[in-house]
Amino acid sequence: MLDRVTTVENAVRQYVQSAQTIMVGGFGRGGVPFTTVKFIADHANEYRNLTLIKNDANEPGIGIDALFRQGQVNRLIATHIGLNPEFIRRMNDGEVECELIPQGIFAEKIRAGGAGIPAILTDIGLGTEVEAGKRKFELNGRTLLVEEALRGDVALIRADRADRAGNAWWRGSNRNMCVVMGTACKRVIVEANEIVDVGTLTPENIHLPSVFVDAVVPAGPLPHGDANAA
Amino acid sequence: MLDRVTTVENAVRQYVQSAQTIMVGGFGRGGVPFTTVKFIADHANEYRNLTLIKNDANEPGIGIDALFRQGQVNRLIATHIGLNPEFIRRMNDGEVECELIPQGIFAEKIRAGGAGIPAILTDIGLGTEVEAGKRKFELNGRTLLVEEALRGDVALIRADRADRAGNAWWRGSNRNMCVVMGTACKRVIVEANEIVDVGTLTPENIHLPSVFVDAVVPAGPLPHGDANAA
Amino acid sequence: MPRELTVNERTLLARAAREVRHGMVVNLGIGLPQFLPGYIPDGVDVSFHSENGFVGMGKGDIEGTPDSDVIDAGGRACQVVKGAAFFDSLMSFAIVRGGNLDLAVLGAFEVGVNGDLANWKIPGKLTPGMGGGMELAQKANHVLVISHHLDKRGRGKLVGQCSLPLTAPKCVGTLVTERAVFRRLEGRMTLVSAHPDHGKNGALEGIDADVPVADSLENWEGAK
Amino acid sequence: MPRELTVNERTLLARAAREVRHGMVVNLGIGLPQFLPGYIPDGVDVSFHSENGFVGMGKGDIEGTPDSDVIDAGGRACQVVKGAAFFDSLMSFAIVRGGNLDLAVLGAFEVGVNGDLANWKIPGKLTPGMGGGMELAQKANHVLVISHHLDKRGRGKLVGQCSLPLTAPKCVGTLVTERAVFRRLEGRMTLVSAHPDHGKNGALEGIDADVPVADSLENWEGAK
Numbered sequence: 018m019l020d021r022v023t024t025v026e027n028a029v030r031q032y033v034q035s036a037q038t039i040m041v042g043g044f045g046r047g048g049v050p051f052t053t054v055k056f057i058a059d060h061a062n063e064y065r066n067l068t069l070i071k072n073d074a075n076e077p078g079i080g081i082d083a084l085f086r087q088g089q090v091n092r093l094i095a096t097h098i099g100l101n102p103e104f105i106r107r108m109n110d111g112e113v114e115c116e117l118i119p120q121g122i123f124a125e126k127i128r129a130g131g132a133g134i135p136a137i138l139t140d141i142g143l144g145t146e147v148e149a150g151k152r153k154f155e156l157n158g159r160t161l162l163v164e165e166a167l168r169g170d171v172a173l174i175r176a177d178r179a180d181r182a183g184n185a186w187w188r189g190s191n192r193n194m195c196v197v198m199g200t201a202c203k204r205v206i207v208e209a210n211e212i213v214d215v216g217t218l219t220p221e222n223i224h225l226p227s228v229f230v231d232a233v234v235p236a237g238p239l240p241h242g243d244a245n246a247a
Numbered sequence: 248m249l250d251r252v253t254t255v256e257n258a259v260r261q262y263v264q265s266a267q268t269i270m271v272g273g274f275g276r277g278g279v280p281f282t283t284v285k286f287i288a289d290h291a292n293e294y295r296n297l298t299l300i301k302n303d304a305n306e307p308g309i310g311i312d313a314l315f316r317q318g319q320v321n322r323l324i325a326t327h328i329g330l331n332p333e334f335i336r337r338m339n340d341g342e343v344e345c346e347l348i349p350q351g352i353f354a355e356k357i358r359a360g361g362a363g364i365p366a367i368l369t370d371i372g373l374g375t376e377v378e379a380g381k382r383k384f385e386l387n388g389r390t391l392l393v394e395e396a397l398r399g400d401v402a403l404i405r406a407d408r409a410d411r412a413g414n415a416w417w418r419g420s421n422r423n424m425c426v427v428m429g430t431a432c433k434r435v436i437v438e439a440n441e442i443v444d445v446g447t448l449t450p451e452n453i454h455l456p457s458v459f460v461d462a463v464v465p466a467g468p469l470p471h472g473d474a475n476a477a
Numbered sequence: 478m479p480r481e482l483t484v485n486e487r488t489l490l491a492r493a494a495r496e497v498r499h500g501m502v503v504n505l506g507i508g509l510p511q512f513l514p515g516y517i518p519d520g521v522d523v524s525f526h527s528e529n530g531f532v533g534m535g536k537g538d539i540e541g542t543p544d545s546d547v548i549d550a551g552g553r554a555c556q557v558v559k560g561a562a563f564f565d566s567l568m569s570f571a572i573v574r575g576g577n578l579d580l581a582v583l584g585a586f587e588v589g590v591n592g593d594l595a596n597w598k599i600p601g602k603l604t605p606g607m608g609g610g611m612e613l614a615q616k617a618n619h620v621l622v623i624s625h626h627l628d629k630r631g632r633g634k635l636v637g638q639c640s641l642p643l644t645a646p647k648c649v650g651t652l653v654t655e656r657a658v659f660r661r662l663e664g665r666m667t668l669v670s671a672h673p674d675h676g677k678n679g680a681l682e683g684i685d686a687d688v689p690v691a692d693s694l695e696n697w698e699g700a701k
Numbered sequence: 702m703p704r705e706l707t708v709n710e711r712t713l714l715a716r717a718a719r720e721v722r723h724g725m726v727v728n729l730g731i732g733l734p735q736f737l738p739g740y741i742p743d744g745v746d747v748s749f750h751s752e753n754g755f756v757g758m759g760k761g762d763i764e765g766t767p768d769s770d771v772i773d774a775g776g777r778a779c780q781v782v783k784g785a786a787f788f789d790s791l792m793s794f795a796i797v798r799g800g801n802l803d804l805a806v807l808g809a810f811e812v813g814v815n816g817d818l819a820n821w822k823i824p825g826k827l828t829p830g831m832g833g834g835m836e837l838a839q840k841a842n843h844v845l846v847i848s849h850h851l852d853k854r855g856r857g858k859l860v861g862q863c864s865l866p867l868t869a870p871k872c873v874g875t876l877v878t879e880r881a882v883f884r885r886l887e888g889r890m891t892l893v894s895a896h897p898d899h900g901k902n903g904a905l906e907g908i909d910a911d912v913p914v915a916d917s918l919e920n921w922e923g924a925k
Binding site for chain 4: 274275276277302303325326327328329330335338339347349350351352353354355358370371372373374375376377407417418419420421422423424425426427454
Binding site: 018019128130131132133134180182184200201215216220221223226227228229 | 724726746748750755756757781782783784785786787788791792794795796797798799800801840
C-alpha cells in the first residue's frame with residue numbers, strides 16, 4: 018500500500034488551486050476539515066474564485082466562513098445556510114452565489130458523480146421551488162426531475178481515524194457527507210484526528226477505502242467555541 | 248429496540264408467499280441465505296411462481312438451484328449464471344425466464360429501489376445488447392439509458408453477525424449484494440451465523456441498520472462441498 | 478434549547494406524543510419537535526432517526542451524557558441508545574425516501590387545508606435552505622406537524638391555501654396544536670379533536686378557511 | 702486453477718505484467734488474468750480490486766492461507782493484504798465507474814481493430830451473463846486484454862470487426878499475446894511490439910484485418 022501521509026501545506030499546494038470546485042465535508046462541526054480549510058484561508062491570495070460544495074455554510078467565524086469573509090468563494094452549493102446570517106447577508110448583497118438543494122438529493126448528486134452515474138430521476142421537490150429550471154422525464158405515468166451528478170476537483174474531509182494508505186473511519190455522526198464526497202473528486206485530502214499504521218483498521222469497518230484518497234494529513238485541534246455549535 | 252429474533256419457519260411463514268418477488272443475497276457462497284432458502288425448498292408446494300433477484304444462480308445442487316429444480320421459480324433477474332449449466336438448460340428449454348443485467352447496474356437498480364429513486368441514467372451497456380428495449384435520454388449531448396429501480400417483496404440475506412434488533416455485519420467478501428437488498432424490500436429476513444445482544448455491535452461498524460430488518464433467524468451450517476465453490 | 482416551555486407548548490406536546498406508536502422510526506424536526514421525546518410514555522419503544530446519520534438517538538437532555546461527536550440535525554450534542562447505528566447521509570436519506578421512516582414530526586409556518594406544508598422559507602425574510610425538510614415532509618410514511626394554533630398575528634396556522642413557498646404539497650397527515658387535532662381525511666385537514674378548554678369553536682378560531690369537522694370528535698386525552 | 706501454464710501463457714503473462722505500474726488499482730478477470738500477480742516484479746506495489754467487494758486482494762496461491770470468507774470474483778478463496786478494505790457491490794462498482802480503477806486485465810474471444818471487446822457471450826453456445834465485465838471493460842481507466850494470439854482454429858483474436866456480441870465498444874487500450882503487443886493509437890489497435898521469436902510477420906499472422914504498425918517497434922523485454 019502506498020504511504021499517503023504528508024503535511025497539510027504539501028497536500029494543499031499540490032492539489033488545490035484557484036477556480037476549482039471543492040467539496041468540503043461536515044454537518045455542523047463533525048467531519049469539517051478545519052485544518053485544511055484554515056490553510057486555504059491563511060493563503061487567501063493564492064486560492065480564489067472557488068466553488069464550494071458543502072452541506073452548510075458553518076457559523077460566522079468558524080470553518081469555511083473565513084473563505085466567504087475573504088472573498089475567496091464565488092459560489093456555494095449547499096442544503097442549509099441558516100446558521101450563518103453573515104453568509105446570508107453576503108448572498109443577498111450579491112457577493113456570493115448560492116444554490117440550495119434538498120439534503121438527500123445533494124448527497125445523491127454527489128454519489129452519482131462518484132459512482133459514474135450521469136444523473137438520477139427523482140420526485141423530491143415536485144410541486145416546490147426546487148422544480149424551477151430542471152428538466153423533467155415522464156416514467157410510468159409519473160413526472161420526475163432530472164438531477165445531474167456533481168463532481169469536484171478536490172474533496173477536503175476530516176476523519177476520526179485514517180491509516181497511512183488513506184483508509185478512513187468516522188466516529189458517531191461525523192461521517193455525514195465525508196465518505197460520499199471522498200468518492201466524487203479527482204483529488205481527496207483526508208485530515209485525520211488519528212493516523213495509524215496500515216493494517217490497524219479492520220478491513221470490514223473501513224468507511225472510505227484508500228483507493229479514493231490522495232493525501233492523509235494530521236488534523237489540528239477543533240476551533241474554540243461551543244462544541245455543540247454547528 | 249424491538250427484539251426481532253425468531254425461527255426460520257416463523258419468519259418464512261409470516262413474510263414469504265407464492266408469486267412474490269424475492270431478493271436473495273450472495274455472490275458465490277458468501278451471503279447466501281442457505282437456511283432460509285432450504286426451508287422454502289423443503290416446502291415447495293407452498294412457495295411457487297416466484298420471481299428471484301439474485302446475482303447468480305448458484306451451482307447445481309446448491310442454494311437456490313433447488314428452487315429451479317422444483318419448478319418454484321418463474322423468473323430470475325441476475326448478472327451471471329455461468330456456474331449453473333442446469334439452470335442454463337432450463338432457461339434454454341423455456342422452463343424459467345432469465346434477465347441478465349450488468350452487475351454494478353444490478354446493484355444500482357436495487358439501491359434505487361431501496362433509496363426511493365425511481366430510476367437512474369447510465370451509459371453502461373451502450374453499444375451492446377443491454378441497450379435493447381430500454382428507454383433513452385439525451386443529456387448534455389450524451390445518450391443515456393434509463394434504468395428503473397428494482398424492489399422486492401422480501402429480501403433473504405445471510406449475515407455473519409446480527410444483533411437481536413436486526414443490526415447486521417458481514418465478514419470479508421460476504422457483504423456483496425446483501426446490504427443493498429436489505430434496503431429494497433418490504434420485508435427483510437436476516438439469517439445470521441452469530442446472533443448477539445443489542446449493544447454488542449459498534450454502532451459505527453454496522454453495515455445494515457435494524458430499521459430495515461423484520462426478522463433475525465439463526466443460520467444453519469453451510470452446505471457440504473468445496474467451500475470455494477460459488 | 479434548553480428553554481422553558483409554555484403551558485400551550487406542553488399541552489400540544491403531550492397530545493402529539495399520543496400519535497407516536499410502539500416500534501416506530503421517528504424523525505424530529507428542529508424546534509418544538511425536539512422536546513417530544515420527554516412526553517412519550519414509558520414502554521413505547523421508539524427509534525429516533527437523525528438525518529445527519531443515525532438511528533437510535535437518545536432522548537436528548539433526558540438521559541445520558543451528551544457526546545460532541547453525536548449531534549442531532551440541529552447541531553445539538555446528544556447520545557445514542559443500545560442498538561443504535563451510525564451511517565452516512567446517503568443511507569440516512571435512503572431510509573427516509575425508501576419508506577422506512579414511519580413518522581416525521583415537523584414544525585410549520587402554514588399548513589394548507591389540503592395538507593400542503595410551508596415551513597422552510599419566508600421570501601425576503603428567512604432563507605435558511607430546506608436542509609432535509611423537503612424529503613422528510615414528502616417521504617415519511619406519516620407527517621405529524623406540531624405547532625402553536627395561532628401565529629404571532631393571531632391567525633391560524635391552518636390556512637385555506639399556503640401563501641409561502643411549499644416544503645411539500647399534500648404531505649401533512651396530522652396537525653396537532655394546543656387546541657385541536659386535524660387529520661387529512663379524503664384529502665382535507667379535518668378537525669377530529671378539540672381541547673376541552675377550547676371546544677370546537679376555539680379549535681377553529683383564527684382559521685380563515687373551510688375546515689371539515691368529523692361527525693364525532695375524539696376525546697382529547699383518550700385519543701388512540 | 703491451479704493448472705499448469707503453457708510456455709505461451711507464461712510468455713504473455715510476463716509481458717503483460719510490464720504494463721502494470723506502481724500504485725495502480727487493478728482488477729483481474731477470470732482465467733489467465735488471475736495468474737498475472739505472480740509475474741509482477743517485486744517493488745511494484747499494486748492494489749488488486751475484486752468486484753464482489755474489496756481492494757487489497759493477496760496474490761492468490763502465492764501468499765498466505767486462503768480464507769473461505771474472502772473469495773475473488775471467480776469464487777476462489779483468497780486472502781487480503783494489510784491495508785485492504787472490504788465493501789459491498791455498490792462501492793465496488795462505484796470505484797469502477799467513477800474512474801478509480803486504473804487497470805482492468807481481461808480475457809477476450811475477439812478484439813476488434815477499433816478496440817471493441819467481445820468476451821461474454823457466444824450466442825447459442827455460451828450464455829453465462831456479463832457479470833461485472835461490461836463495466837470493467839467500459840469504465841476502467843485502461844483495459845488490458847491478454848489472450849492467446851490465435852484461437853483454436855488458428856485465427857487471430859484481433860479481428861477486423863467483432864462478430865460476437867460486444868462487452869463494450871472501443872474499450873481495449875492494450876492487447877498482449879504471446880507474440881505481440883497492440884495499443885489503441887488514434888482509434889486503432891496498432892502493433893507496437895513483436896516477440897523476437899515471431900517478429901513482425903508472426904505478430905500479424907492469422908489476423909485477417911488491416912492492422913496499423915508503429916514506425917518503430919518497442920523492444921519486447923525492455924518495453925516501458
